[in-house]
Amino acid sequence: MNHGFLADFLWRRTRDPRALEHVAQAVRLEPAYAWAWDQLRDWSPPGENRAVALARELTGTRTGEADSWLRLAQVLPDDQLTERLAALDRALELNPRHIRTHDLRAFLLADAGRYDEAAAACAPAVFGKDIPRTLAGRAAWVKFVRGNVKGALAAMREVAAAEPDYYWAWECIADWSESLGEHQVQREAAERMVRLSPRSAIPLGYLAAAEFKLERPEAALELLRRAFVLDPGYGYAGHSRNCRAISPARPRWPPKCASSPRKDRGMRHSRGSPICSAWKSATHTPSTPRPGRSRTRDGSGRSRRRSRPS
Numbered sequence: 001m002n003h004g005f006l007a008d009f010l011w012r013r014t015r016d017p018r019a020l021e022h023v024a025q026a027v028r029l030e031p032a033y034a035w036a037w038d039q040l041r042d043w044s045p046p047g048e049n050r051a052v053a054l055a056r057e058l059t060g061t062r063t064g065e066a067d068s069w070l071r072l073a074q075v076l077p078d079d080q081l082t083e084r085l086a087a088l089d090r091a092l093e094l095n096p097r098h099i100r101t102h103d104l105r106a107f108l109l110a111d112a113g114r115y116d117e118a119a120a121a122c123a124p125a126v127f128g129k130d131i132p133r134t135l136a137g138r139a140a141w142v143k144f145v146r147g148n149v150k151g152a153l154a155a156m157r158e159v160a161a162a163e164p165d166y167y168w169a170w171e172c173i174a175d176w177s178e179s180l181g182e183h184q185v186q187r188e189a190a191e192r193m194v195r196l197s198p199r200s201a202i203p204l205g206y207l208a209a210a211e212f213k214l215e216r217p218e219a220a221l222e223l224l225r226r227a228f229v230l231d232p233g234y235g236y237a238g239h240s241r242n243c244r245a246i247s248p249a250r251p252r253w254p255p256k257c258a259s260s261p262r263k264d265r266g267m268r269h270s271r272g273s274p275i276c277s278a279w280k281s282a283t284h285t286p287s288t289p290r291p292g293r294s295r296t297r298d299g300s301g302r303s304r305r306r307s308r309p310s
Helices: 002-014 018-029 034-043 050-061 066-075 081-094 099-111 115-121 133-145 149-162 167-179 183-196 201-213 217-230 235-241
Strands: none
Touching: 002 018, 002 034, 018 034, 018 050, 034 050, 034 066, 050 066, 066 081, 066 099, 081 099, 099 115, 099 133, 115 133, 133 149, 133 167, 149 167, 149 183, 167 183, 167 201, 183 201, 201 217, 201 235, 217 235
């Protein structure tokens, strides 16, 4: 992690190219260090993705580790679907119960329009009837991208009922219920998100959006104020608070100046998301990536940005 801190300092100070060397070394020492992978991709020179080269290196030096092959599948370009799926197949040969690998496989298949295969990927035989919540949630998401929003919402509400601390499920419920005009359900889901992630501004943005839909502009504006205090960089809160269209006197929503309450829209809500150029595990809790947090892909910040299902 020291390499991560040093890389962050060098890059912020002068865009020093040595930052890339240190962030690459951080990944070699800790392959699950998602913040370092993100920066390796973002800091690479135009037309060059050093994350792919390093991921290929790790499949050679750590060839017996499923995570090495999963990481390769994550960082390969979207147009290399065959190689990405092959990497995931190799990861599953090494660890048939690797939930993140099954999750990404389902996502990639759905994103390619292969919905039946994606749905099947959410119910691997190795788990029997005891399907992990990550894959149960992904199955609901497959229904959503397939166009069955009502079916997806009903399925995800079942997942959330069984796993009430599952943030991503409530996030999807808030999104999908809004699209169906079920704003009381949207509000209840957003309230749950706030309870599960009280230090994040994003759930407050979701709850504010629901309050606007329910014609409670004063409550919405207070939530946006709280969100802005928590995170002044949260553009949705700042832009919405400063827009006359959502003043208590004119509770029109959505105002033209307001963006989405989602910090970055990403695949977890629709079809694409950051690191694997489009995928975030179906277990995301918002937080700010920092060099000192080896984040698992779910974004929760518990030792890695995503080792997901806990």
